[in-house]
Amino acid sequence: MERKGRVAGVLGRALRWAGWTAAYLLGLAALVLAGAWVWWQPEPQARGTEANGLWARHQWVGEPHTDAEYRAFGDLLKRNRITDVFFHAGPFEADGTVPAARYRYAPQLIEAMREYAPGVRAQAYLGQIRVVDGKGVIDLDDPAVRERVLESDAAFLDLGFDGVHYDFEPVYPDDRAFMTLMDQTRELTRRRGRLLSVALEQPTLADRLQPVYKALIPRTGAVHYPPRPTGDFLRAVAARADQVAIMTYDVSLPTRSLAGWHYARHTRATLELIGDRTTVFIGVPTYRPLMEWAEDQQVALRGVRRGIDGLDRPPRRPYGVAVYAGWTTRDDEWARYRSTWLPRTTESPAG
Template sequence: MKWLMTRVLAGVAAVVAVLVGAGALLGFQAAGRPAEWAVSQGSDAAWVGSWEDTGPLAAVLDTGGVDTVYVHAGDIAADGSVERVPDTGALLSWLARGYPDVRALAWLRHQVTGSSLLRDRFDADAREVLASEAPAVAADGFDGLHLEIRPVTVNDPSLPELVGMVDEGLGEEAVLSVQAQHVELVPGARVPSFVFGREEKYWSKGYLDRVTGHADEVVLPGVDSGMPMGLLYEGFMVRQATEGVSALAHREGVAVRFGLPAYRSGRWGPGAASESLETALSGVRLGLTRAEPPEGMVLGVALYLADETRDDDLAAYTSEWLSP
């Protein structure tokens, strides 16, 4: 019994050490000034959850910084089938009339709870179904697909295989965008999260690269960070930028975007007072400065969500990113 308790306490101490080290790292990361070049390239994006009122979306698009929207077009069931959102054609027509240069990708979501450690997130039959249905959704007036499937445990082989199958079904002209999970802040930091949260919150850099190997665009989320303070959240976003760019720097032609918190309803995720669009942008700019991305790498941010973006969010986006 004493031997067992010693092992348990040692394990807890190791986890605490990782957490303390990660917190100190994040606080340090938030110090510094971003480079002048770490600003918009005009390749930003925004999620669109509803189009009953296109006013907020129009305000986002009128900034001129957003060239891609992820339109909520369906939810993915466990068997791989897609329950489509009705009347997306109305929004696509509105975009075509008012913003013909903005690409619309069909945003397909699959969000559950629990880990895929012992069982693939999608079995072979489900992968076949989704690989067939997803391109059919994209072909319904969209320029491609944006996949959001989470949580997925690192080294779950089903997701990289699924992304490859979907890419093959889309064809060469359509765009494939993949929303990743957060990149672990330091090597091994995903383990405490897995132990206490009982699901995989973070991906390793290697798994991020593996999952998105067939993607044209990759989005790293900037919401639901779990950071209790704005300073730690800013450091969190710095690490997302540095680690994300580092993991994908060898990938020629891939676009990398970082999510910005701009939603208000609980439908899309838990609210967090520490997460603000302005703080996220400060972290992204600092992170890109330190990452020194390769020349030609397309970088941007993505607003989550455009149809819930407020005036103060737009003001921060414009002043801190488009014309700082």
């Protein structure tokens, strides 16, 4: 009986500790949610800026369009003060090539852009799944593959594209082959007087956690530690690219205030880190995210504005948002973008 009593006492104390711990954690979560809600209430002061991007569907280069469709698209770009359009033109094949049939209508697109959206830069949006530990499609560690990627880039520049926009995923901070390709592409685009831009994942919340992720979550199969740019990596990319677009979306946070904090935090941190070095676009979604009730275009734009409000001074280089994506943006979302983001001026933006 005495032994049973001791066991019952131990179990009782353990249950009490578990209860206290659960209550503490719930209280802490409630404080975080309440604090985020209070922070989220004031209306941001910042408005839109000198540069705005748009990721556009592959059909613009892969399918025929009427003159009326080109004209309407040009009007949309001008009305919404888009300075750069990333036209999906790939993806790369495993060997670094892009079959010409995949972008057979690119010449007509470029001609229409010059006529109906003069001054708006049309960039070839090219990328592929990066080979990591034997998994993926394109192996950038192979110099021959990188050479064919450059040949493909040159072909798009020959067609009249104003730049090359890379989106290779995943890219880790220790990816030397990717940095080599960036160096090689920069030589090509600068020689031609064109742009090099790149889409990257959201930066790390804390660089010190990357070694922990790497140790605990090995890069094997479909599971790997997050391919988040560290501060040093982001600065190195910014030194090579004319523009950096941060894919800030897919937040997966449960409330609008927390999702807004995510956008504000990444906007401020990225602009403070590289805003003096290169043009920065903060990606905002118009597709339907997994947690649609928490993350949408309205939350993203408000969060970006709150992040800009938090800066001690504006960056020296142009900055703005990039809308993902052109094919998912409704008329009411474009109207909200104009009313909440664009500057209250009729002057043309400079990119």
